[in-house]
Amino acid sequence: MKSPDKHPSQNIINCNVCSLKHLCLPHGLNQNELAELETSIDKTIKIKKKQAIYHANDPCNGIYAIKSGSAKTSLVNADGQEQILEFHLPGDVLGFDAFATHTHSCDVIALEDTLVCRIPIEMFDSLCERSAGFRKVMHQQIGKEISHSQKLLLSLGQLATEERLASYLVQLANHYQSRGFSKTEFMLPMSRQDLSNYLGMAVETLSRILARLNKKGLVKIEQRRIIINDFDQLEALAHTAVRENAAKIQIT
Amino acid sequence: MKSPDKHPSQNIINCNVCSLKHLCLPHGLNQNELAELETSIDKTIKIKKKQAIYHANDPCNGIYAIKSGSAKTSLVNADGQEQILEFHLPGDVLGFDAFATHTHSCDVIALEDTLVCRIPIEMFDSLCERSAGFRKVMHQQIGKEISHSQKLLLSLGQLATEERLASYLVQLANHYQSRGFSKTEFMLPMSRQDLSNYLGMAVETLSRILARLNKKGLVKIEQRRIIINDFDQLEALAHTAVRENAAKIQIT
DNA sequence: CGGGAAATTGATGACTTTCAAGGTGTGTGG
DNA sequence: CCACACACCTTGAAAGTCATCAATTTCCCG
Numbered sequence: 257m258k259s260p261d262k263h264p265s266q267n268i269i270n271c272n273v274c275s276l277k278h279l280c281l282p283h284g285l286n287q288n289e290l291a292e293l294e295t296s297i298d299k300t301i302k303i304k305k306k307q308a309i310y311h312a313n314d315p316c317n318g319i320y321a322i323k324s325g326s327a328k329t330s331l332v333n334a335d336g337q338e339q340i341l342e343f344h345l346p347g348d349v350l351g352f353d354a355f356a357t358h359t360h361s362c363d364v365i366a367l368e369d370t371l372v373c374r375i376p377i378e379m380f381d382s383l384c385e386r387s388a389g390f391r392k393v394m395h396q397q398i399g400k401e402i403s404h405s406q407k408l409l410l411s412l413g414q415l416a417t418e419e420r421l422a423s424y425l426v427q428l429a430n431h432y433q434s435r436g437f438s439k440t441e442f443m444l445p446m447s448r449q450d451l452s453n454y455l456g457m458a459v460e461t462l463s464r465i466l467a468r469l470n471k472k473g474l475v476k477i478e479q480r481r482i483i484i485n486d487f488d489q490l491e492a493l494a495h496t497a498v499r500e501n502a503a504k505i506q507i508t
Numbered sequence: 509m510k511s512p513d514k515h516p517s518q519n520i521i522n523c524n525v526c527s528l529k530h531l532c533l534p535h536g537l538n539q540n541e542l543a544e545l546e547t548s549i550d551k552t553i554k555i556k557k558k559q560a561i562y563h564a565n566d567p568c569n570g571i572y573a574i575k576s577g578s579a580k581t582s583l584v585n586a587d588g589q590e591q592i593l594e595f596h597l598p599g600d601v602l603g604f605d606a607f608a609t610h611t612h613s614c615d616v617i618a619l620e621d622t623l624v625c626r627i628p629i630e631m632f633d634s635l636c637e638r639s640a641g642f643r644k645v646m647h648q649q650i651g652k653e654i655s656h657s658q659k660l661l662l663s664l665g666q667l668a669t670e671e672r673l674a675s676y677l678v679q680l681a682n683h684y685q686s687r688g689f690s691k692t693e694f695m696l697p698m699s700r701q702d703l704s705n706y707l708g709m710a711v712e713t714l715s716r717i718l719a720r721l722n723k724k725g726l727v728k729i730e731q732r733r734i735i736i737n738d739f740d741q742l743e744a745l746a747h748t749a750v751r752e753n754a755a756k757i758q759i760t
Numbered sequence: 761c762g763g764g765a766a767a768t769t770g771a772t773g774a775c776t777t778t779c780a781a782g783g784t785g786t787g788t789g790g
Numbered sequence: 791c792c793a794c795a796c797a798c799c800t801t802g803a804a805a806g807t808c809a810t811c812a813a814t815t816t817c818c819c820g
Contacts, residue, residue, distance in 0.1 A: 331658050331659070331661070331662050333662055333666070333747065334747045335747060337662070337666040337667075338666075339661055339662040339665040339666050341658055341661055353654065353658075355647060355650075355651065356647040356648045356650060356651025356652075356654075357648075357651060361654075361655060361658065362658070385640070388637070395607060395608040396608045396609075398607075398608060398650065398654075399607065399608025399609060400608075401654065402604075402605065402608075402613075402650075402653065402654060402657065403613060405654065405657040405658065405661065406583050406593055406605075406613065406614070406657065407583070408661060409583070409591055409593055409657060409660060409661060409664065410583050410585055410589070410591040412661065412664040412665055412708060413591040413664055413705070413706075413708040414585070414589040414590075414591050414708075415589075416775080417775080417776075447797095447798070447799090448798070448799060448800090449798080449799090453665070454665075456664060456665040456666075457776075457777085458776070458777050458778075459798090459799080459800095460776090460777075460778080460779095460799095460800080460801080461775090461776060461777070463799065463800050463801080464776095464800085464801080466800095467800075467801085479784090479785080479799090495585055495586060495587045495589065668807080668808095669807080669808070699766070699767090700766070700767060700768095701766080701767090709808075709809085710808070710809050710810075711766090711767080711768095712767090712768080712769080712808090712809075712810080712811095713807090713808060713809070714767095715767060715768055715769080716768085716769080716808095718768095719768075719769085731767090731816090731817075761820105762819105762820095763818105763819095763820095764817105764818090764819090765816105765817085765818080765819095766815105766816080766817070766818085767814105767815080767816070767817080768813105768814080768815070768816080769812100769813085769814080769815090770811105770812085770813085770814100771810105771811085771812085771813105772809105772810085772811085772812105773808105773809090773810085773811100774807105774808090774809080774810090775806105775807090775808085775809085776805105776806085776807075776808090777804105777805085777806075777807080778803105778804085778805075778806085779802105779803090779804080779805095780801100780802085780803085780804105781800105781801085781802085781803105782799105782800085782801080782802100783798100783799080783800070783801090784797105784798080784799070784800085785796100785797090785798075785799090786795100786796090786797080786798090787794105787795095787796090787797100788793100788794090788795090788796105789792105789793095789794090789795105790791100790792090790793085790794100
C-alpha cells in the first residue's frame with residue numbers, strides 16, 4: 257500500500273494510469289486511429305494555480321485530462337454565487353459540459369499548478385464520428401458525470417452536514433484506492449472554503465465537523481492531510497453503499 | 509393566453525408540441541428512417557398513478573416521452589432516503605440515465621395516471637448509429653439533463669428555502685409558457701411532499717413558505733393551483749442571493 | 761358521506777450560519 | 791535565510807433558519 261509522502265495530486269501520472277486511456281486506447285480504436293490520436297494530443301499544457309482551464313460560455317476547444325494537479329468545476333449564478341459541482345484529480349477527464357452545444361456551461365479552475373492533456377475538439381468529434389468504440393467510452397464518461405451530479409444532489413438534499421462530509425471522504429478514499437494510492441491516508445486538494453462550498457455548508461461548519469470527527473477518533477486531520485482511522489464507521493455515517501442494493505429495498 | 513380550466517398535464521399533447529419531435533423529426537432523419545421510427549414507437553402506454561415507468565437497475569427498454577400526465581425521477585440510497593431529481597411534464601423525454609450503461613440509475617414514478625410513448629432501445633440505438641442528426645438531438649437532450657442537475661445543485665447549495673421555491677416556480681412558469689400555456693396560472697403536478705423533497709426542505713417548511721408568499725401577495729395558492737401575481741418580484745427572489753449577508757460580504 | 765391521506769399551523773428546539781477574534785501556515789521580499 | 795504580511799483555518803458566542811413533533815383542518819377517493 258503506497259502512502260504518499262507528498263500530495264498525491266502532485267505526482268505525474270502516466271497514460272496507463274490515466275483514465276483517459278479508457279477514452280483512447282482499448283475500446284475499438286485501431287492502430288491508425290490510435291496513432292492519429294497520440295500525435296494530436298497536446299500533452300503538456302501548464303495551468304497556473306487559480307487560472308481557468310476554461311470558462312462558462314467559452315467555445316469548446318477540446319477535451320482535457322488532468323495529468324497532475326487538481327481543479328474544480330463550478331457554476332456561478334447571476335448574483336455571483338458560486339456552486340462547486342465537482343473536483344478533478346489526476347486521471348479525470350473533463351470538458352463534457354460542452355458536448356451538446358460546443359460551448360462550456362461551467363468554469364474549471366486549477367486548485368494548484370496543474371498539467372493537462374488536451375484532445376482538440378475536431379479530433380474528438382472526428383473520432384466519435386468514426387469509431388463506435390470511442391463513442392461508447394465517451395458515453396461512459398458522460399454517464400459518470402451525470403451519476404456524480406445525482407449523488408451530490410442526494411447528498412445535499414437528504415444528508416446532514418456531518419454525513420455529507422463523511423460521504424465525500426469515503427468517496428475520495430475509494431477514488432485514491434482505485435488509482436493505487438492509500439485509501440486511508442491522502443491529501444485534500446482543495447481549500448476548506450472550496451470544500452465547504454461543494455458540500456453546501458459554511459466554512460466554519462466544515463471546520464467544526466472536522467474537529468468533531470477528529471475528536472471522535474474517526475479521522476486524523478493535519479492541515480490538508482487526512483488519515484482515516486475507522487473507515488467502516490465513516491462509511492456508516494455517510495449512509496453510503498449507495499446504488500446497487502437500493503432498488504431491492506421493499507418497504508411496501 | 510390560454511388559461512387551462514383543468515390540470516394542464518391532463519391535456520393530451522400531439523406530436524408537434526411534444527419535445528420528442530426534436531428527437532425524431534427534423535434533424536437529419538430521412539423519410540425512410542422517419543417512417544421506420546413512427547411505426548416502431550409505442551404510443552399508448554398507460555401508467556397508473558404511483559406506478560413506475562422504470563426502476564433503478566432495470567435494463568433499459570427504451571426512451572420515453574410523456575404524452576399526458578406527469579412523473580418524478582428519483583434516487584434512493586441505502587437507507588431508503590429518496591431524493592427527487594426532476595419532475596417530468598408532457599413533452600419531456602426521459603430514459604437517458606441509462607444511455608451509458610443500458611441500465612437505469614433512477615426510478616421514474618408516475619404522479620398521476622400518465623400516457624407515455626416509447627422508442628424501443630434497439631430502434632433508438634440503431635438510429636443513433638446511423639444518423640448523425642439523431643445523435644445530435646440526443647446529445648442536446650442529455651445536455652439539458654446535465655444542465656438541469658447543475659442548476660438544481662446551485663439552488664440546493666446556495667439558496668435559502670424561499671429562494672429555492674421561488675426559483676422553481678419561475679422555472680415552471682417559463683416551462684408552461686414555452687409550451688403555450690399560461691405563465692402566471694398553472695397547476696403543480698406534484699404533492700407538497702414531493703415538491704418539498706425536490707427542493708430539499710421539510711413539507712412544513714414548504715407549506716409555510718407558500719403561505720408567506722401568498723400573504724405577501726406574490727402568488728395566490730389554491731391547493732395545487734398557482735397564480736403568480738408578481739412575476740418580476742418572484743424572479744428577483746429566485747435570482748437574488750438571499751443569505752442576506754453573503755452577497756454583501758462579496759463587495760470587499 | 762365517512763375514513764384516511766394530504767396539507768396547514770403552532771410551539772419548540774436542534775442545527776447551522778453569521779459575526780468576531782485569534783491562531784497557524786505560507787510565500788515573498790529584504 | 792529570516793521576518794513580516796496575508797491568506798487560510800479554527801474557535802467561540804449569538805442569532806436565525808429550518809426541522810421536528812403535535813394537533814387540527816381540509817381535501818380526496820371509494
